[in-house]
Amino acid sequence: MSVSLTIELSAVVVTIKDNEAMVLCLNLPDRRVALPSGPFMPEAHRTFDLAVRAFVAEQTGFSPGYVEQLYSFGDEGRQGLSSLAPEGPDEQQRVISLGYLALTSDSAFQSALSASWRPYSAFFPWEDWRKGEPATLSGLRQALRQWCDDAPDLPSTADRRGRIETLFPADADHWNEERVLDRYELLYSAGLIGESARPSQTSVSSGCEMMSDHRRILATGLSRLRGKLKYRPVIFELMPERFTQLELQKSLEAVSGFGLHKQNFRRALERTGFVTPTAAYRDDTGGRPAELYAYNRDQFRFSPSLGLSLPRA
Template identity: 70%
Template structure:
């Protein structure tokens, strides 16, 4: 058995107050979507980064902007998407997070898909009650109750209560990967049923993806949610001119949280990251709103500063 290296891209944008990820449309089968992925061929590619950009361009029809490496995924039994990997090869995928400010029209065999299709329990913008999560809770409780011992039951219950807390104030939006992996280990996701030859996945467990691409996607969303707070990466997803409400709605779409408007704007003012342009936008559906731009020079003075996400 030899080793094949695959590169997979989590390409993110925000449009109409929804966080979207770029996916490849798959033929009918166990999953409808996969992340853009391709093989790394040392003879053809000088760097991982250049290889990633090349095959994303080939598969989706446009160039990606901001890119950073996520993690390497090489669990035994994962099935790669790279068509050039010989049968029987152990496939290791190197995941990347890429951000683009526009949902550029993808080719016919690619589509922008809302994150909520894959992780419906992550969206709390409707309020403190999350109906998708409430559907999953009975199955999680049943899993705790099937523990072989009181000690194991206590460990399972603590794990569930930590990453799927009943109290929204204790919800950590960055633990997307932890929550997905718990649902997978309990057997509630489509990917788990696929590998265990079980029944249908639990309701509200999200749409499965090819191979372990939903795990890669969860890793990317976890990284992005954390990075919003200590680096100004949100502006990689914004147009050149935007209103403060558009900026807030974009952050809400990515974090899955409703933000407190006044507290958010006070915290934003302290960063110096936005500059008013003195231009009013009339097509807001309400009062005209002033347009702003990102002050990139400020990043040189505060390179470790992101944006505060005060909850509503």
């Protein structure tokens, strides 16, 4: 049997809208959700970056701004948008996907295609701690304890217990917001994710399902973005040209999944020199007019490894 190889490009496109971190999704006819994706064609695409921009624009009517490559995904049996055609009797199709992270401050696009913005918390409800511990965590922890008890031997029990205690700690202070992918893969292994090959029969809420391994790609993108906030000022790729300090804080909270200490955050922001006042004010805040700021890109040129401090409330 011959094996044909397809290289597919998938994009995690993120924006901030109404103080929520939103992800651009395709709504498929069978009610499944997918990331914008398409095959790489060497004769038509000069680079992977240009190809992924072309697919996002073609499938959603939207042009992304900042783009960077995430990871490659090539597990046997994975399915992509470009591999939905039936295989021949003597042919097996193998799909390799290159995941990309794209950031934009422009969420107000018009598209005749079936594309929409969805909050990342719809796919990972356990990742949003802004209002305290997520309600879904109690059921997930109980199901994970049962999975631990069902381990076939003592070493497996100890391994499962260690992963659970590390990734789903009871103390919020020990919750590592960057380990989105690790938590998703643990829940997948436990059969608590709908896309799992052997899904559990529990009624635990584990978020919206996506086509094939697209939710794993999305988890990889969110992990990368959360980690990058701390060593590179990528948050400004999600901000409009002018913004208030509170809007910047709310955007960081939306991405990180945690509330921030207002005074400590503003002191740390001032030390970076990343924002400069514009001498303009916004008077639609419901209170005292708020000063508008702009991102000082010149400062980043001289501090390329500096991100933003995220002091939790």
